[in-house]
Amino acid sequence: MRKRLTYIFLFLIVLANPSIAKSLSTSTTLGNHGVEMWSLSGAETPSFQIQVPDSLQVPTTVDRDLIKIGEEIKLGITVEATLQDLVVFPEQQTMGAMEVINSYPVDSTRVADKIKLFKQYGITQFDSGDYWVPQLKILKNSAQLYSDSVLVSVREVVVDTTKQKLFPIKDSMELETNVPPDYSWMWWLLLLIPVGFVVFALSRKREKKTYEETLQPYEWTKYRLQKLDEKGLLENRQWKEYYTELTYILRRYIDSKVYGHTLESTTDQLLRELKIAMSEKGMSITQNTERALEEILRKADLIKFAGAGGDAISAKEDRNRTNDIIYNIHQVLPPPTEEELMQDARYRRQQELKRRAKKVAIGIAAGVVLLCAAAGSWIYVDGWDEVKDQVFGNELRDLYEQDWITTTYGVPAIQLTTPDVLVRNDSISLPDEIKNAVALFNNFEYGEWEDPLMVQVATMNFQQQLPEDLKADAFMEPLIVNMESEGASNIVMLDNEIEINGNKGIELAGTLDHGGDEYQYVILLFAKAGGLQQVMIVVEKDDEEEELREYGRLILERIEQSIEIKIPAGLESKKQPGA
Numbered sequence: 001m002r003k004r005l006t007y008i009f010l011f012l013i014v015l016a017n018p019s020i021a022k023s024l025s026t027s028t029t030l031g032n033h034g035v036e037m038w039s040l041s042g043a044e045t046p047s048f049q050i051q052v053p054d055s056l057q058v059p060t061t062v063d064r065d066l067i068k069i070g071e072e073i074k075l076g077i078t079v080e081a082t083l084q085d086l087v088v089f090p091e092q093q094t095m096g097a098m099e100v101i102n103s104y105p106v107d108s109t110r111v112a113d114k115i116k117l118f119k120q121y122g123i124t125q126f127d128s129g130d131y132w133v134p135q136l137k138i139l140k141n142s143a144q145l146y147s148d149s150v151l152v153s154v155r156e157v158v159v160d161t162t163k164q165k166l167f168p169i170k171d172s173m174e175l176e177t178n179v180p181p182d183y184s185w186m187w188w189l190l191l192l193i194p195v196g197f198v199v200f201a202l203s204r205k206r207e208k209k210t211y212e213e214t215l216q217p218y219e220w221t222k223y224r225l226q227k228l229d230e231k232g233l234l235e236n237r238q239w240k241e242y243y244t245e246l247t248y249i250l251r252r253y254i255d256s257k258v259y260g261h262t263l264e265s266t267t268d269q270l271l272r273e274l275k276i277a278m279s280e281k282g283m284s285i286t287q288n289t290e291r292a293l294e295e296i297l298r299k300a301d302l303i304k305f306a307g308a309g310g311d312a313i314s315a316k317e318d319r320n321r322t323n324d325i326i327y328n329i330h331q332v333l334p335p336p337t338e339e340e341l342m343q344d345a346r347y348r349r350q351q352e353l354k355r356r357a358k359k360v361a362i363g364i365a366a367g368v369v370l371l372c373a374a375a376g377s378w379i380y381v382d383g384w385d386e387v388k389d390q391v392f393g394n395e396l397r398d399l400y401e402q403d404w405i406t407t408t409y410g411v412p413a414i415q416l417t418t419p420d421v422l423v424r425n426d427s428i429s430l431p432d433e434i435k436n437a438v439a440l441f442n443n444f445e446y447g448e449w450e451d452p453l454m455v456q457v458a459t460m461n462f463q464q465q466l467p468e469d470l471k472a473d474a475f476m477e478p479l480i481v482n483m484e485s486e487g488a489s490n491i492v493m494l495d496n497e498i499e500i501n502g503n504k505g506i507e508l509a510g511t512l513d514h515g516g517d518e519y520q521y522v523i524l525l526f527a528k529a530g531g532l533q534q535v536m537i538v539v540e541k542d543d544e545e546e547e548l549r550e551y552g553r554l555i556l557e558r559i560e561q562s563i564e565i566k567i568p569a570g571l572e573s574k575k576q577p578g579a
Contacts, residue, residue: 058138060148068157069128072101075121077147079138082114088139089119096134096498097561098123098152128156132499149497192373199366213351217256218330224249225323239310243300243318250296250322257333258283267297281334289328292321385549395452396540396551404558408566410442410459412529417562418455419555422446437462447538449514453555454538461531470525472497472506479508488512501564503528511541522556529567535560 063074075095081087093100102122109116125131130153138145215223228249233242251270255262259277262270271294278284296318302308379387389397399419406417422444440461447454472495480491492510499505505526512519518541526533537559539552 058145058147060150062133062150062152065151066153066155067124068155069126070124072122072124073098073152074104075123075133075150077119077121077136077138079117079119079140079145080114081117081140086139086141087117089117090136090138094557095121095123095136097131097500098125098133125152125154128154129502130154130499132497134496134498192370195369195373196366199362199369214348217253218326221249221253221323221326225319228319234312234315237312239303239315242315243303243310246319246322247297247300250293250325253326254329258329267294267301270297283329283332283334285328285332289325293325296322296325394551396542396555397549399453400551400555400558406562409444409457410533411440411461412459412531412533413566414457414459414533414535415562415564415566416457416535416559418446418559419453420446422455422457449538452540452552454536455559456534456536458534459531460533461529470506470527472508476508483512486514488514490518498524500524500560503563503565517541520552520556522560524560524563526565528565533565535563 059078061076061078063076065073067073077089079087079089089106091103100121100123104120104122107118107120109118123133130151133150133152135149136147138147212220212223224245228242228245231245233239233245251262254270254274258281259265259270259274261273265273271290299308299310299318303310375387388394402419404417404419405421406415407421408415409422423446425443425445428443438460440459442459444457445455476493476495480493483491490511490513492512493508494510496507496509497504498507503526505524508523508525509521512521519538520541521536521538524535537556539556542550542552
């Protein structure tokens with residue numbers, strides 16, 4: 001049975017017990033009253049925040065708290081330290097809903113044996129409204145310090161059309177680009193040309209060798225004698241090379257047809273064993289052929305080993321006599337037996353299979369080279385990260401780049417933008433003890449633990465009104481216990497008061513491990529129109545070095561910033577006295 005991190009509504013029990021509700025509104029934790037925490041699917045949820053003691057807060061200032069859209073607010077943080085202290089200020093792109101446009105260098109002032117470090121940030125917002133700059137965490141040695149949260153107001157720029165003339169929209173202009181053409185692809189082409197030439201040369205060499213191997217011994221000697229004539233060794237007076245090749249042709253033929261140890265035998269051994277082998281096979285050659293064979297072999301030994309010279313006329317005569325010797329031996333060979341014919345056919349078949357296997361290997365090698373070249377070109381042009389995502393897939397990126405859908409859920413309606421529509425889940429049953437306290441309950445879900453993204457939205461309307469000032473302290477410890485019971489570990493939990501699109505609430509966020517994967521999560525709780533609204537977002541934690549590729553974080557921020565709570569006219573009057 002798959003376990004799922006689902007919603008936890010502590011206030012359901014609170015409403016059933018007014019004394020607990022009263023204690024909660026005065027910042028008393030629910031644990032002191034023995035309140036049980038409920039999960040809508042039999043499990044509990046995570047959250048987080050830190051209540052910062054005054055001793056760990058640092059002075060925080062702003063040069064102004066009212067600006068026009070796009071103007072800069074300078075946020076200053078002052079930390080007092082000694083020369084031995086290590087102080088680390090945060091560096092981030094956003095501070096809540098505010099964007100960081102400048103991060104100024106740290107300034108320092110020495111007072112006696114201490115120094116005051118002053119860090120300034122330039123922040124702004126491009127939408128009108130009131131925004132909270134959240135607490136920032138500063139590290140001082142092993143301690144964590146927190147800045148104050150600051151409320152700033154952003155107002156629209158008022159344009160007086162009676163003084164400022166209006167002009168029609170200008171047509172777009174096409175600018176000539178002087179960017180030089182990219183010829184980097186030519187390097188890959190130059191790399192492929194020698195590779196293709198090598199493959200072509202190797203294939204031609206293999207084809208020639210294969211052709212020789214398919215020839216019968218007698219045809220092979222004819223072919224090699226013809227190649228010997230074409231080498232031009234006689235014209236270059238290369239007697240040693242000429243007679244080495246000539247005697248190799250003669251010896252190999254005798255080795256394949258008469259005496260099987262011809263190639264490794266000396267001349268005397270060959271002449272002696274050849275007579276014995278021919279006698280055993282019932283063969284006989286003329287004395288002139290025997291004498292010619294002996295003369296050629298001994299003359300070749302003198303030239304190869306004693307450095308004797310030669311002449312072109314006698315060399316040509318020896319070539320012709322070699323041809324006659326081979327012909328005479330071929331004529332007296334006994335006809336091949338059926339077994340020899342079978343072996344010859346089998347040999348040819350094996351050679352044919354080898355030839356085909358070599359061609360296939362060459363084709364595969366050429367394909368691998370071309371594939372590597374194409375992959376290298378692709379990586380060079382688009383980068384490794386792009387190629388990795390396209391080849392191996394990136395679920396978080398696919399979710400982030402697909403078309404998103406904006407819709408509303410529950411009553412009062414919570415509007416948010418997600419990669420896909422959340423599905424209503426009516427299978428969740430509330431405990432009998434709190435059914436009477438709930439007037440209306442809606443639950444919507446997308447994804448599960450095994451998925452890279454999970455979003456859940458729930459709204460509740462109660463018979464009694466719920467206080468709007470939710471207390472995060474009441475959630476943290478029970479949530480951690482419940483998450484651990486679901487198999488989560490290494491849970492990090494922080495909490496923060498937030499305001500999203502004018503809706504104030506609490507944010508419980510952090511990281512955890514589940515099923516061998518690391519997740520980051522955010523739980524947002526709002527108490528509007530006397531009810532409770534909850535949005536939970538869980539994404540698989542990114543392992544990217546570039547911020548623009550942290551798709552999990554981008555998805556979480558995009559969904560969170562799109563949240564709007566639309567309160568119907570009939571519910572707007574349901575507010576706590578003094579709220």
